[in-house]
Amino acid sequence: MSGPSCRRCCCLFWFPGLLLHTVTLLSSEFRSSAGMQVTSTGPQTLQKAKGESVTLGCSYEPSPYDTGELDIEWSVVSPDTTQKDEMLISFTGGNKYIHGNHNTLSFAAADPSQGDASLFIAALSPAYSATYQCKVKKSPGVDTRKMTLVVLVKPSVPKCWAEGGQLVGHAAALHCHSATGSAPLKYQWRREGGGAIPATATQNSLTGELKISNHSQSLAGIYVCEANNAVGAEHCRINLRANTPPNRAAVIVGTVVGSLLLIIILLVFIGLLFWKLRHRFDYEKDFSNDIREDAPPPESRPVSRHTSRSASRHPQVAYSQVGETRPDVGHRRPLSTSSGGFSPQKSTAVEYDSKYGHAV
Structure with missing residues (x-):
């Protein structure tokens, strides 16, 4: 094979490898220039029971180009877009800060600057049901992750x-x-x-x-x-249970017999009450008749209590004031025989004491 042809084949053999190497370098360069990345995965919605604890994951990986100060923030996203989010806990300048009354919140890692900014919540209650946001910033890179936590109450013993x-x-x-x-x-x-x-x-x-x-x-x-x-x-x-239903005939008979007994008892009671009232009425009638037969006749001339008392104390005594000339006794009119049958008697002169109000 001639020289030019051999060089052409070698170029064709090395070209795919060179292209793959170039793509790898560009990919690495792109990742490096992408900046801060939150790498946690998992469900975006968590359901937990009241009283349990939970860890909201937020692992991150900074870029070599991220040279600024590390800043981590956890907040509750307000459902109202016009309202501010509620800051819970943060890490900045190497220090941890808890905002508000959230003593049950803490970072899961002892040092959040080592790539783990996860949030730990102890003793959950329904009040912790919300959407949480983890924000990791290291200038110029920044990244966030949101998770929804639903705290439910277990059913009580039914x-x-x-x-x-x-x-x-x-x-x-x-x-x-x-x-x-x-x-x-x-x-x-x-x-x-x-x-x-x-x-x-x-x-x-x-x-x-x-x-x-x-x-x-x-x-x-x-x-x-x-x-x-x-x-x-x-x-x-x-x-x-499987209870046997009662006998209907026996129930009917028992109801009838019970009703008859109740009627008889009522009749006997009414009869006794009538006999008692009738006996009492006859007794009161006989008693009133006996009283009318034994009553003595009324006195013909009632005598006043004062007169009878005076007569019993000083019978047949005539009074005259001191110094008054008393008429001759022989000319006194005899007492009436109707006042008890006494005969006239001679009376002696009696002096009347005006101080004590009686004869002396």
């Missing part, structure tokens, strides 16, 4: 109960409800060691109700209800 008499041949209903828990809460019923729930039964995953249209002995047993959401689950148990 309460299970049965509605109705759990009678064979009748409809039965089981209910399940958790008092607390972040929505959406879902409920699921299952039998514990007794087979699958029959196809005729229907359950509502939102309300926690299980309906059995035709209850039977084969459906009795332990049923378990599980309440769950994105961060947890709790369950409760209930024993579904």
Whole structure:
């Protein structure tokens, strides 16, 4: 082969390698000139339970051309674009700063300047549900990453109960409800060691109700209800019985007999009450008649209490004032015989003491 032809073949052989090397150098140069880059990957939305802890990742890689001072900021992005974001924690000049009352926040790494600016949050509560932004700046490079954190409440232990008499041949209903828990809460019923729930039964995953249209002995047993959401689950148990319905004929007979006994008792009570009132009325009537027969006749001339008292103390005494000339005794009119049957007697003169108001 001639010389020019050989040189042409060698050039064709080395050209692809030279082109690949050039592309690699340009790519490296482009990456180097791209500046600061946040390299963390993972879901942009995190769901955590109340009381747990979480680490929001923010690893970064600066460019050789980034020669400025390192500045790291974590903030809560305001849903209102007209409002400022809330600064949480920062790292600048080799120092860490906590802004506001956020003592549960800290950098995950002891030295955030070594490429890890991740944020650690302890003891989560629903108040921490927000969109967070990590901003890493080293002039002239700067890069950011946003993540949404949703803090949910686990469902509380649900309460299970049965509605109705759990009678064979009748409809039965089981209910399940958790008092607390972040929505959406879902409920699921299952039998514990007794087979699958029959196809005729229907359950509502939102309300926690299980309906059995035709209850039977084969459906009795332990049923378990599980309440769950994105961060947890709790369950409760209930024993579904299959009670035999009462005999309708016996119920009717018992009702009739009970009603008759009640009527008889009422009649006896009314009769005794009537007899008691009638006996009392006859007794009061006889007693009033006896009083009218034994009453003495009224006095013809009632005497005043003052007169009778005076007469009993000083019978047949005539009074006259001191110094008054008393008429002759022989001319006194005799006392009336109607005042007790006393005969006239002689009376002596009596002096009247005006100081004490009686005869002396």
